[in-house]
Amino acid sequence: MPGERQWYVVQTYASYEKRVEADLRQRIAAMNMQDKIFDVLVPTETHVVVKDGKSREVTRKLYPSYVMVEMILDEQSWYAVRHTPGVTGFIGAGTHPIPLSQEEVDRIMAGMKKDKEDMPVEVDLKPGDTVRVTAEGEMKGFTGSVVDINVKKSRVKFKSEMFGGAVLETDYKALEKI
Numbered sequence: 001m002p003g004e005r006q007w008y009v010v011q012t013y014a015s016y017e018k019r020v021e022a023d024l025r026q027r028i029a030a031m032n033m034q035d036k037i038f039d040v041l042v043p044t045e046t047h048v049v050v051k052d053g054k055s056r057e058v059t060r061k062l063y064p065s066y067v068m069v070e071m072i073l074d075e076q077s078w079y080a081v082r083h084t085p086g087v088t089g090f091i092g093a094g095t096h097p098i099p100l101s102q103e104e105v106d107r108i109m110a111g112m113k114k115d116k117e118d119m120p121v122e123v124d125l126k127p128g129d130t131v132r133v134t135a136e137g138e139m140k141g142f143t144g145s146v147v148d149i150n151v152k153k154s155r156v157k158f159k160s161e162m163f164g165g166a167v168l169e170t171d172y173k174a175l176e177k178i
Contacts, residue, residue: 003072005038006099008081009091010067016086017042020067024084036077039070043108050172051124062111066091073097123149123156123172131158135174143178144168 012020021040028037043062048055067087071077078097081087090097100108125131129146133139144158147167156172159165 003074005070005072007068007070007105008073008097008099009063010069010081011088011091012065012067012086013088014065017061017065017067020084020086023086024067024069024081027080027084031080033077033080036074037069037071037080039068041068041070043068043112045111047122049122049124055173062108068100068108073099123151125149125156125172125175125177130178131156131175132178133170133174134176135171137174139168139170139174142168 010020021042024037024040028034028040043066044059045062046057046059049058069081071081078090082090092098125146127146127148131144131146133142142160142162144160144162146156146158148157149172150156154171154173155169156175157167157169158175160168
């Protein structure tokens with residue numbers, strides 16, 4: 001329904017999402033469009049990546065080449081967004097942008113707002129990989145073959161040849177792939 005505040009999706013050139021977000025925010029201020037264009041968002045998700053026993057947070061775009069814009073769609077706001085450098089067009093049928101449903105917006109926003117405990121963890125290990133325990137403690141230096149990875153508990157089970165094939169378990173940060 002025209003005149004209603006809704007979220008729309010804008011397509012950009014590859015890897016131009018942050019630039020389009022910044023340029024669009026500047027255009028909104030310069031063209032005094034704050035009463036028609038309310039927010040610009042590049043949907044991202046933060047993952048914890050564990051490699052060689054070191055963990056780091058990595059932010060990834062949920063939808064590469066797309067930016068969300070909350071606005072009241074009319075000729076002026078459509079023109080301001082459409083003619084922002086890096087924007088290739090709106091998502092929709094022909095020349096008519098189609099707004100996101102509230103369910104879609106809620107799902108995207110929920111995907112972005114995760115607590116540290118709920119962040120997806122990517123471990124650079126898979127069953128069959130050979131690992132060595134690097135952390136200080138009674139298992140330091142042990143080697144073995146990965147049997148199972150429990151991402152939720154941050155634990156890895158590995159079969160140690162040093163104990164006749166016994167399966168040991170440790171934190172994934174304590175291991176390095178060899």
